[in-house]
Amino acid sequence: MINITLPDNTVRQYPEGVTGVDIAKSISEGLARNVLSIQVDGHVMDATRSITADARIRLLTWSDLEGKATLWHSSAHLMAEAIEILYPGVKFGIGPDIENGFYYDIDFGDQAISSDDFPKIEKKILELAKEKQVFIRKDISKSEAISYFTKKGDEYKIELLEGLEDGQITFYESGRFTDLCRGPHVPDTALIKAVKLLSIAGAYWRGDEKRKQLTRIYGITFTKQKELDDYLVFLEEAKKRDHRKLGKELELFAFSQKVGLGLPLWLPRGAQLRERLEMFLKKVQKRGGYQQVICPHIGNVELYKTSGHYQKYGESSFRPITTPVEGEEFFLKPMNCPHHCEIYKTKPRSYRDLPVRIAEFGTVYRYEQSGELHGLTRVRGFTQDDAHIFCTPEQVKDEFKGVMDIVMLIFKALDFKEFIVQISLRDPENKDKYIGSDENWEKAERAIREVAEEQGLNTVIELGEAAFYGPKMDFMVKDALGRKWQLGTIQVDYNLPERFELEYIGNDNQKHRPVMIHRAPFGSMERFVAVLLEHTAGNFPLWLAPDQAIVLPISEKYQDYAKKVLTLLNNSDIRASVDDRNEKAGKKIRDAELMKIPFMLVVGEREESEGTVSVRRHGKGDLGPQSIGDFIAAVQEEMHQELGEL
């Protein structure tokens, strides 16, 4: 007998060789029906595999992330089987589970396929699922495995096998489909009750754009039809929060083919919003000892030769601008740091001056491949809330912490609760790839980790993801559809101070090289506004709303009173307007609700005679009459709550 420890720490005894399914059965029939896989001493495996020694286990079902992953991985196999039946001769690349479902990369050869084929494939998948196919795990030698796929003519699997070690190779066989796979899989395919193929796309084999492009089919499966229905509703809801849709509806920004792709036009309401964000950050930065600067939008090619960006990105940038007579070359600036380095160099710096913090809302232009462009999140011209901190190596930690405080303040003011902090460090196996001394790297990496820890942040550490010039920390946020975007970034840089020969005089009267920290808490105004839109669905916090209130006179008779109210609001710095159209109140309210204006102030006979406004809150409905003074005070109080002392 062996001892099995359950998650609640109870220990039960089972015969050696017991499986997850057996254990589930011994607990309840319902659990046995729903178990998808099992975690044994931290490793997820088939619920049908034998457990041969004492272990701590967790039975995984649909309510566990790992359980879903198992189902989706098995679903990928099932989809492959369906496709192999419907399209004989196809070859398979890889087919993993992902955050929301699974995909399989397939070489369809000459056979054409599109999303029109999805219903047929879905039908086949469900048909196969009902067969209650079991997944049979087989240890197989490398040579046998290679000979299997050679016979089958699947060069992709052979290539994958070549990277694997003999003795660690397993096949999984289910129904008529056998795949190279380390598992785990669900007990049988009947657990898959609903399937939806989501999209079809080209995907380069092994992520290499020089290699063949396979056809990737994305799908998702569920253990209940209801779960699929709910998911489809979620997708519909997410579409409504798409910043491109909201940006159009709320008249925040637009694109014009004539202006050029990826070049956003900020409409008055969007510009208003953006200005509020910039003012907010400027205030925070002023308090944090930053100095605002302004630089031109182009820079001489020599500037980028010095910074090294010319060598690395010259070819993938917008073509240089040349002067008509001298033929001098200028680049549209793709980043602000070289300009800021030159600002640092305008006078000799003493260690007493450090840190020097130079900030700018700098608009930069980068050539992005046309297929990359995406609303405001990926554009060719955008404004970074950039700043560069020049400091001594000893100051890096404090400065890093200062920047982090700013990022956290912003996230708090905007109610961003879900974000991922990614710390990118250098690859310890490959230290030569990086510039800067070991000592400085260690100091900076330690500083970043400590600061993150002190803040109590959930962090993900990525080794080898550091820039060649220094470690960094990125703040990632998801959009409505769960796609991850990088917003804020803090990067330590040893490279540019070297290339620009930046110096300061230390207390030893010797020249020293400062360390540079690049940081942008929003990242770019464009992307930040995009993500903010998707998070708030356009219902901005009061302090940010382009229009905070709109006065709605019941009829033309009350327009004068409405204008009087407006003046009082404007005098108190409340952004408002009057809807003086010849429309009924219901219409004006409807339109204001659709524009997501926080406060609607209905005024008519009663309000005029009593000096009040009838307040309606967006999404909440009628709040009843208030004196104008009380309303103003309430608005100011709410903004104060949102922003704190700022």
Place this chain on the structure above:
RNA sequence: GCCGAUGUAGCUCAGCUGGUAGAGCAGCUGAUUUGUAAUCAGCUGGUCGGCGGUUCGAAUCCGUCCAUCGGCUCCA
């Protein structure tokens, strides 16, 4: 840039298997003077993404280019 899909009025969309376009909203004009999510009527508005081709005839079929959407690759 690559793969796939899509592209009809300012917006949202209809237009079956080819017979030179239609609705609602918006806009304009007029009537109405309105009380918490759409007042009524009339009018204006489109070389059906661009360019070629097939056809007696193309929004509809074919080619190509552009843009958008979903991915891949990329992102200083």
